[in-house]
Amino acid sequence: MTRPVELDLGLVVAGHGRHYIVETPEGHRLICHPRGKKSALVVGDRVRWLPVGGDQDEGVIEHLEPRRNLLFRQDEWKTKSFAANLDQLLIWLAVDPQFSESQLTRALIAAESAGIDATIVLNKTDLPDAAAQRARLAPYRAMGYAVIELSLKHAFDAASGTLNERLAGRTTLVLGPSGTGKSTLINALLPGARAQVGEISQALNSGRHTTTTTQWYWLDRATNSALIDSPGFQEFGLQQIEAQQLPAYMPDLRAHAGGCKFYNCTHRHEPGCAVIAAVERGDVSASRWRIYGDLLDERARTRW
Numbered sequence: 001m002t003r004p005v006e007l008d009l010g011l012v013v014a015g016h017g018r019h020y021i022v023e024t025p026e027g028h029r030l031i032c033h034p035r036g037k038k039s040a041l042v043v044g045d046r047v048r049w050l051p052v053g054g055d056q057d058e059g060v061i062e063h064l065e066p067r068r069n070l071l072f073r074q075d076e077w078k079t080k081s082f083a084a085n086l087d088q089l090l091i092w093l094a095v096d097p098q099f100s101e102s103q104l105t106r107a108l109i110a111a112e113s114a115g116i117d118a119t120i121v122l123n124k125t126d127l128p129d130a131a132a133q134r135a136r137l138a139p140y141r142a143m144g145y146a147v148i149e150l151s152l153k154h155a156f157d158a159a160s161g162t163l164n165e166r167l168a169g170r171t172t173l174v175l176g177p178s179g180t181g182k183s184t185l186i187n188a189l190l191p192g193a194r195a196q197v198g199e200i201s202q203a204l205n206s207g208r209h210t211t212t213t214t215q216w217y218w219l220d221r222a223t224n225s226a227l228i229d230s231p232g233f234q235e236f237g238l239q240q241i242e243a244q245q246l247p248a249y250m251p252d253l254r255a256h257a258g259g260c261k262f263y264n265c266t267h268r269h270e271p272g273c274a275v276i277a278a279v280e281r282g283d284v285s286a287s288r289w290r291i292y293g294d295l296l297d298e299r300a301r302t303r304w
């Protein structure tokens with residue numbers, strides 16, 4: 001077999017079932033199929049490929065380069081990978097529709113466990129409910145997450161300035177519920193987004209635009225900064241994480257978990273639990289503790 005280093009390098013910029021769109025370092029995009037039956041590639045993967053039949057528009061993926069990280073969720077039945085080799089996750093929320101704190105926490109835990117920096121965005125702060133939604137995010141600021149407030153629609157220049165600063169020189173995955181302004185973001189930052197998705201992707205996607213599959217967009221000509229748009233914020237299963245590991249990925253719980261009386265404390269009912277004491281003092285928010293309990297229950301239900 002050909003040694004991987006002798007093959008051309010490519011970047012997976014979209015996946016459509018068994019077809020992948022691979023971009024060459026020169027910026028050419030082609031359709032590739034993985035050799036063999038396995039096809040667990042994701043956007044952001046670096047691969048080694050071979051052209052098929054001398055054609056410049058089709059190739060076979062021979063080898064996957066080692067991943068720096070992989071963000072994924074796992075429910076009882078299946079695993080869904082979002083993207084690989086990320087510098088950061090932007091969790092994109094809005095004042096309206098009101099965000100689910102459980103989904104937010106799940107995405108943050110997934111990022112922590114994958115070793116990926118996460119930032120929270122609150123868009124539509126021009127709406128009347130902004131103060132209440134800002135208050136719901138206060139515990140997240142307190143536990144060390146950056147929370148960026150924006151109004152893409154009513155204060156666009158300020159919003160894009162803040163975002164560009166965050167996005168420059170990095171590969172960023174944007175995840176968030178529907179209706180929060182993600183398409184507005186992509187159209188605003190990337191007037192040519194539709195063109196970048198390209199004919200191949202649009203054809204494979206049977207004419208639908210972007211958000212049905214994960215897409216990679218370059219933010220600059222020099223290709224230093226990239227934005228990945230992915231659907232699937234709902235039903236964020238975390239079955240890949242062991243129950244005992246959960247507190248380690250929740251910075252507010254983690255800060256107290258070392259002080260519990262029992263080394264194997266579950267932080268739900270044990271005497272001398274430092275986490276419960278922190279909840280009672282208000283140092284850990286009651287809702288975070290409740291979500292933690294829900295995650296444990298979810299595991300108990302599915303492991304039997």
Ligand SMILES: Nc1nc2c(ncn2[C@@H]2O[C@H](COP(=O)(O)OP(=O)(O)OP(=O)(O)O)[C@@H](O)[C@H]2O)c(=O)[nH]1
Binds near residue numbers: 123153154184
């Ligand atoms: N008030 C207000 N509305 C906004 C803002 N940003 C976007 N919107 C509006 O919110 C609605 C949803 O925006 P989209 O960009 O379509 O949201 P999306 O997240 O892409 O939603 P899906 O396409 O369903 O995934 C649109 O009517 C936007 O005009 C904002 O800063 N303030």
Ligand SMILES: [Zn+2]
Binds near residue numbers: 261265268274275
């Ligand atoms: Zn405890």
